[in-house]
Amino acid sequence: xxxxxxxxxxxxxxxxxxxxxxxxxxxxxxxxxxxxxxxxxxxxxxxxxxxxxxxxxxxxxxxxxxxxxxxxxxxxxxxxxxxxxxxxxxxxxxxxxxxxxxxxxxxxxxxxxxxxxxxxxxxxxxxxxxxxxxxxxxxxxxxxxxxxxxxxxxxxxxxxxxxxxxxxxxxxxxxxxxxxxxxxxxxxxxxxxxxxxxxxxxxxxxxxxxxxxxxxxxxxxxxxxxxxxxxxxxxxxxxxxxxxxxxxxxxxxxxxxxxxxxxxxxxxxxxxxxxxxxxxxxxxxxxxxxxxxxxxxxxxxxx
Amino acid sequence: xxxxxxxxxxxxxxxxxxxxxxxxxxxxxxxxxxxxxxxxxxxxxxxxxxxxxxxxxxxxxxxxxxxxxxxxxxxxxxxxxxxxxxxxxxxxxxxxxxxxxxxxxxxxxxxxxxxxxxxxxxxxxxxxxxxxxxxxxxxxxxxxxxxxxxxxxxxxxxxxxxxxxxxxxxxxxxxxxxxxxxxxxxxxxxxxxxxxxxxxxxxxxxxxxxxxxxxxxxxxxxxxxxxxxxxxxxxxxxxxxxxxxxxxxxxxxxxxxxxxxxxxxxxxxxxxxxxxxxxxxxxxxxxxxx
Numbered sequence: 001x002x003x004x005x006x007x008x009x010x011x012x013x014x015x016x017x018x019x020x021x022x023x024x025x026x027x028x029x030x031x032x033x034x035x036x037x038x039x040x041x042x043x044x045x046x047x048x049x050x051x052x053x054x055x056x057x058x059x060x061x062x063x064x065x066x067x068x069x070x071x072x073x074x075x076x077x078x079x080x081x082x083x084x085x086x087x088x089x090x091x092x093x094x095x096x097x098x099x100x101x102x103x104x105x106x107x108x109x110x111x112x113x114x115x116x117x118x119x120x121x122x123x124x125x126x127x128x129x130x131x132x133x134x135x136x137x138x139x140x141x142x143x144x145x146x147x148x149x150x151x152x153x154x155x156x157x158x159x160x161x162x163x164x165x166x167x168x169x170x171x172x173x174x175x176x177x178x179x180x181x182x183x184x185x186x187x188x189x190x191x192x193x194x195x196x197x198x199x200x201x202x203x204x205x206x207x208x209x210x211x212x213x214x215x216x217x218x219x220x221x222x223x224x225x226x227x228x229x230x231x232x233x234x235x236x237x238x239x240x241x242x243x244x245x246x247x248x249x250x251x252x253x254x255x256x257x258x259x260x261x262x263x264x265x266x267x268x269x270x271x272x273x274x275x276x277x278x279x280x281x282x283x284x285x286x287x288x289x290x291x292x293x294x295x296x297x298x299x300x301x302x303x
Numbered sequence: 304x305x306x307x308x309x310x311x312x313x314x315x316x317x318x319x320x321x322x323x324x325x326x327x328x329x330x331x332x333x334x335x336x337x338x339x340x341x342x343x344x345x346x347x348x349x350x351x352x353x354x355x356x357x358x359x360x361x362x363x364x365x366x367x368x369x370x371x372x373x374x375x376x377x378x379x380x381x382x383x384x385x386x387x388x389x390x391x392x393x394x395x396x397x398x399x400x401x402x403x404x405x406x407x408x409x410x411x412x413x414x415x416x417x418x419x420x421x422x423x424x425x426x427x428x429x430x431x432x433x434x435x436x437x438x439x440x441x442x443x444x445x446x447x448x449x450x451x452x453x454x455x456x457x458x459x460x461x462x463x464x465x466x467x468x469x470x471x472x473x474x475x476x477x478x479x480x481x482x483x484x485x486x487x488x489x490x491x492x493x494x495x496x497x498x499x500x501x502x503x504x505x506x507x508x509x510x511x512x513x514x515x516x517x518x519x520x521x522x523x524x525x526x527x528x529x530x531x532x533x534x535x536x537x538x539x540x541x542x543x544x545x546x547x548x549x550x551x552x553x554x555x556x557x558x559x560x561x562x563x564x565x566x567x568x569x570x571x572x573x574x575x576x577x578x579x580x581x582x583x584x585x586x587x588x589x590x591x592x593x
Contacts, residue, residue: 048427050587070429074319078427084420087411088336100328101428103319112315119312145424150315182312 001026002153002185003047005058005065010042010051017042018053019209025187029179031196031217032189033296034206040189041081043206044155048078061152074103077146077184081157083138085130091117092126095144102149109148116144120174136167143174153185154178160195168195175199197292205296213295220295227288228268230258234280242274261294325430329438334445337408346407347446350400354454357391358461365465383462383471385478389554391458392451392485393547401493402514404446409497410510412439413586418505422586432586436498436579443494452486478554485553489546492571495578496542502585518542535560538567545571 003025010018018039034040045051047060049069057064063071086094092113099109117126120140125133130141139159146154159175160168176199179186190196196203197217205213213220232239236258240250249261260271268287275282337343363370364381391397416422425435459479462471472478500513525541528534538544538560545567551557552564 050423050426070431073427074429076427078423080420080423080427082420082423084424086332086421086424087415087419088339089332093332097328097332098424098428101325101425101430103321103429104315105317105320106328108315108317115311115313147312149319178312183314 001059003058003060003187005043005047006056008043008046008056008058009054010039010046011054017209018046021056021206021209021211023058023204023211023214025185025202025204027185028202029176029186029188029200031200031203032187032206033193033196033203033292034191034212036191038191038206039209040191040206041157044078044157044187044189048073048076048155074149075152077149077151077154079142079146079154079156079159081161081189083135083162085133085138085141087129087131089130090127091122091130091133091141091144094130094141095126095148098145099148104149112148112150113144116147117141119147120144121170135162136164136171139163139167139171140174143171147178147184151184153187156186156188158190159188160190160192172198193292193296203292217292217295226262226266226268227294228260228262228271229284229286229288230260230271230282231256231284232258232275232280232282234275235278236280238278239275239280242278243271246270246274259288259294321429325434326438326441329425329435330441330445333408333412333439333442337404337442337446340407343404343407346400346403350397350404350450351454353391353394353396354450354458357387357454357458360387361458361461362465365462385475385481385554386556388455388458388478388482389485389550389556392455392482392489392554393543393550395543397450398518398543398546401447401450401489402518404450405443405493405497406511406514408446409443410501410514411507412442413498413501413582414505414507414510417502418507426587432583435586436582439498439501440494443497444490447490447493448486451489452483455482455486481553481555485550488549488553488571491575492546495575498582499578502582535562536566538562539570542571 001024003023005021005023008018008021008023009016021039021043023043032040032043042051046053047058047065049065049072052066057066059065060072061075063069063075065072086097089097092110095113095117096106096110099112100106104112114123114126117123120143122137122140122144125137130138133141139162143156143159146156156175160171163171172195175186175188178184179199186199188196188199201216201218203214203217203220204211236252243250243260246266247263248266251259251261253259262268262271271285272282338347360381361383364383367381416425426432456479459482463469496517497514500510500517503513504510521540521542522544525537525544528537528540538548539562544560548558548560548562548564548567549571551559552568558564
């Protein structure tokens, strides 16, 4: 396992940021999904040893998060959410410095700095001062410094924030390639569902400092609920109430499409029976392909 | 023969080192960044003027007969003894140049890392707070050492060279050690002073103002307290005053004021200790807002 956390608690003063987080992350790319303020960045900072949990224990790549942070940081690459760099340095010197601080010999650090800068698409501008870089270039540079020492595990904290659509697509493709072909495990923290769905095969949904759901994205979509999309004629309220009493979640979109999320083992014939009882005509009934957005909305409890 | 590889990402086959000198890349980068500034290079060159002047003084002191026409009555001032070295190492101009160079090359050492959130990049590596601090301290020590320790030792060697004998060394065998001790003290003090100032604000301009303000306000405070209380102990409030008192003790010359040197030493040491603890508390991989 890459990451094993048990009962992690952390508070910022009186505000509880993490409340008994249990987490296991294996191979491949895992998405850490949650709304802003859910505790994603705090969790990453605990795994890096920046913050010490008030309670609980955990291991990253076999090393204890409380006592062996130095070993963890040697094997982990971290791409922070913030725009961060050392002013006055060109990209290649900056990346080489980060490599050297990770334990690469000086010459090797410089060699790898050139390589990773080409890899992330900054080859032509690697001698430019990082101060003069655009936001997109700075994102790529942050990815390069995280990769320079050939980490076993990458923590990417909101890697597509402040990027235009093209830049976002390009950086996601890079991350996808790293996760799928470079034998580097990736933990991608984001509140952008599409990013996670594109890159990751597993997801951990965190909400208000607690793990709301975890597992393979496909499995979560299948196991936790089924989504049916209906178009009806008649009064929705009674129909909705009855379905909700049966454990379903019912939503109506602006174009009057009714989405019914049913719990596991729910017999879909009950929807028709309920409609008949409430004098509602079902004019369209589609067993819908659920998206990560649906899953997220359901476990986090937002529309 | 070197391997020809395709451009792209490759795994690194080597072993990451667990170096004892993790601070060195930070120091090297800090020195390089300081020299990137044109004004810094100019001032750095200017700061060696006293050393050159003193070197000429050492030469003339050995050739007084030849320079009699222009050095009349200068026998006393051109006497090379421990006081000569103390004068060099506690010159107001040297202190001013140290402050000026550190304002240009040292103010941003920590302030820039705070401002551009680079601290988390450092601490996401196997780097301790002490490694980081030593790395930044190395930059200040390098420049203060170049302005104090190196010229003073060269002046000592020049004295031996120009005199053509070891008599000076035999007269004052402890002098090289005094030079090293006092220079090291200056290096430690100015390192703590500059790093503390640099960690107080994210804005390097404020840091520059702070570096000069605290130094000269301490001297003004000394003057005010002296006027009010007429006590020589007011010198304990002054940074340059304390440095000069310690210099007098290290070089075994009479201090300017009859205040025990160890009090000045204690004041400056306490300042260094407090700075160190403040810096350790201030530096974290992440800014925790409670």
